[in-house]
Amino acid sequence: MNRLGIVMLVHTALHRAEQVARHWTASGCPVVIHVDQKITNQVYSKFVSACSDDPLIRFSDRHVCEWGGWGIVAATQTAAALMLETFPDVRHVYLSSGSCLPLRPVQELIEYLSDRPRVDFIESATTADVSWTIGGLDQERFTLQFPFSWRNHRKLFDTYVKLQRALRIRRRIPEGLTPHMGSQWWCLTRQTLSAILQDPKRKTYDRYFRRVWIPDESYFQTLTRLYSTHIESRSLTLSKFDFQGRPHIFYDDHLQLLRRSDCFVARKIWPQADRLYQSFLTDQASAMKPAEPNPGKIDRIFSKAVERRTRGRDGLYMQSRFPRHGSENGLTSFPYSVFQGFTELFEDFEPWLADATGARVHGHLFAPDRAEFAGGDTIINGVLSDCATLRDYNPTAFVSNLIWNTRGQRQCFQFGPADTQDINWFLARDKNARLSVITGAWAIPLFRSNMNFADIRIEAARLQRIETKQLDILTSVWTKAQVRTWSLAEFIESPMEPLQSMIEEIGFNHQSHLTEAPKMVELSGFGQFLQNLKNQGMHPYLMGDFPPDDVFGAQIKPFRKPYLVQ
Amino acid sequence: MRLRRKRRLMRCLRKRRELLSIADNTANIQRQDILLISVIRNEKIRLPYFLEYYRRLGVNHFLFVDNDSDDDTLDYLAHQPDVSVWLAKTSYKRAGFGLDWSNYLLRKYAHGHWALTVDPDEFFIYPFCDTRPIRALTDWLNGCGVRSFGTMLIDMYPRGTVDAEPYDEGRDPFEIASWFDAGNYMITKNPEYRNLWIQGGPRARVFFPENPSRAPALNKISLVKWDRRYAYVSSTHSLLPRGLNQVYDEWGGEKTSGALLHAKLIDILGDKAQEELARGQHYGKSNEYRAYAEKLGHNPVFWCDQSEKYINWRQLEILGLMSKGNWA
Incomplete structure (x- = not known):
């Protein structure tokens, strides 16, 4: 049997x-x-x-x-x-x-x-x-000696392994054994x-x-x-x-x-x-x-x-997962886009972007008074509040929470030098962040404002200082985010290409091409405005070169035609 | 840190004289038993469900300190077979907000046991708690050589105003307060004790929007394989030696963790806040209760259309409010 x-x-x-x-x-x-x-x-x-x-x-x-x-x-x-x-x-x-x-x-x-x-x-x-094998001992478990218990005498165990390695002591494996x-x-x-x-x-x-x-x-x-x-x-x-x-x-x-x-x-x-x-x-x-x-x-x-x-879940911070600086495997859970200078340059940028991509487009989430959630909401997914003090109390938690709570849905938000700036390093280090920056676009609202010129000059200097600092961060060697920057002059010269590639990168509807561009604000007189700033002793440089006469004022008109990419 | 720990232990030994034994069933504690320690005051209404809940999870023995209740809490507890209760007539505040008392009980009775230190409005949730008793968890933690288990306090609130639906004794409080905030928690690391400091949730949102730094801490290390050398230093938020506070992974992985559902924001709170405010016995000059009393005067609604309704632990795990970690 x-x-x-x-x-x-x-x-x-x-x-x-x-x-x-x-x-x-x-x-x-x-x-x-x-x-x-x-x-x-x-x-x-x-x-x-x-x-x-x-x-x-x-x-x-x-x-x-x-x-x-x-x-x-x-x-x-x-x-x-x-x-x-x-x-x-x-x-x-x-x-x-x-x-x-x-x-x-x-x-x-x-x-x-x-x-x-x-x-x-x-x-x-x-x-x-x-x-x-655990502890990296695979071949060595046959060629070293292990007289000490790993559970009870861990230190002795480790030291003895190190000692044998250092002295190159090897045991002979009996003949015929593999x-x-x-x-x-x-x-x-x-x-x-x-x-x-x-x-x-x-x-x-x-x-x-x-x-x-x-x-x-x-x-x-x-x-x-x-x-x-x-x-x-x-x-x-x-x-x-x-x-x-x-x-x-x-x-x-x-x-x-x-x-x-x-x-x-x-x-x-x-x-x-x-x-x-x-x-x-x-x-x-x-x-x-x-x-x-x-x-x-x-x-x-x-x-x-x-x-x-x-490995854990990327972008999650909780009571049992709080990675050290650098061990996060992605600071957030899902890609998102940050736009700087676009709402200033285009009149209807947010609805246009939402329409073109299907993404959720927020306003300035880091505006000093409140987080401008899409649709004017005061509370969004995960009961995240728009309260500025709560947000600024821990801005990185705010962003990682927002992206975690809405994971699966693409988030876009506006940013700028007038916003609170504590989040910059986080955005720069996050590989999920896609930043598109038109430098110097903050000058447009000043240009169109009704402020006294002396105040404009002070404000312009402040914003330029902030943006320069931010750009230093975005160009640092630690930056993992995808960052694209244009000076205002550069962007205005050919706005469609960057817009098209931004839309494609967000990834929805990418089979169709842009048929409608957002409407650019009226900029005639802007060159002169910059010249005036210069004349007042300020040096506006982030927006690139604008001629003091208004030649581009006439140039921006033809952009509203359908755009085709070969 | 060693000195601080020793001071804590000295303090709790000094404060033991304030504890008057009312019912002592500690002789029944077996070597493997899981213990629960709690300091309470006027909680008769909560206790029946509390005991039922934890008995079902497999807690073997309860150790209570009653801080001079004037309802029949003491009498009720003294008649439970698996409960030992002590009476403390002295100041809660001067006993380190009750911490000295629980440290003493832990030191005296919980050496070598897994001990759960919770308030009577905290309900422990852990992965697989609907199919596995606490002992499965503690056996597994033993096997992994883990001594402490991290949780987060999740404030639960009702759909309407806090006082809209009264709470009846014996009832599951989460039938009333079944909603919570899913994703607005803020975490920083406390370099001093190496514990995480978690804030946020409905209390930060409603009570402390202008001053978030004062919002209550939500990190809790409630389940510990106790040793007589250990001591809680700040509620159950942190303990010494500091290694016990390392309940989180720092290299990207997730350790196994649980949650404490907090049934505080129910009908009982209004009376409680007034009472506690009058006593002035709570942490930070009773700031928290002051804020409650103030705001509760306006009858706040914590609920909003983004609130999440509690279903089970799997929901919390998916939302990232707790983790199965390596336990499957």
């Missing part, structure tokens, strides 16, 4: 281990249990006597099992040897832990294995091929397993692996390669690991997921997941339909968890 034997390594939740062991034996599978030496003798003997009524449950000699240490391998060896010796008709030995749970009827696993009588199921890959690694949970045939356990050189191998780091992931994985005739390099046990190499834990709410996993055995199960134990150990008939095991279905949910923990 082709029997399956289970070796079970247990260190906590003994009642669950007993429950699972009885489930195995009920289908005729003998179980050898190894209980960690760290469990007190009293608890241990209680456990043994609780299981004593079942002749198929045996207990092997106990070892101290330390994570990453040799004890786990020693325990496995002892238990496996006992299994092979006590139950001579066992053909496959399945290594499991106390927190493993068989998902499919045991009979299916037995049949699956008897169809593949010579196959060893053990994940076994060379060190160069695995990506999941280090392989893989999941600790395997299912081997009697032939392979006994060959490993009865190898004449086992003493040498054991001595070597005793000082390898995490030998339970490499001892059998390496030695199987010497003897097995047919290795299938995968584990029959479904086990998912988080970014630090700890196994993910399954809870009651994973029931449906586990049902669909089609795997034979899963770990780790939370000991108090009553519903899981109830469903998979007692109502087996309804649990599963036969199918080839395919743990891939579960992959997605757990790889997502790893990504969330390591």
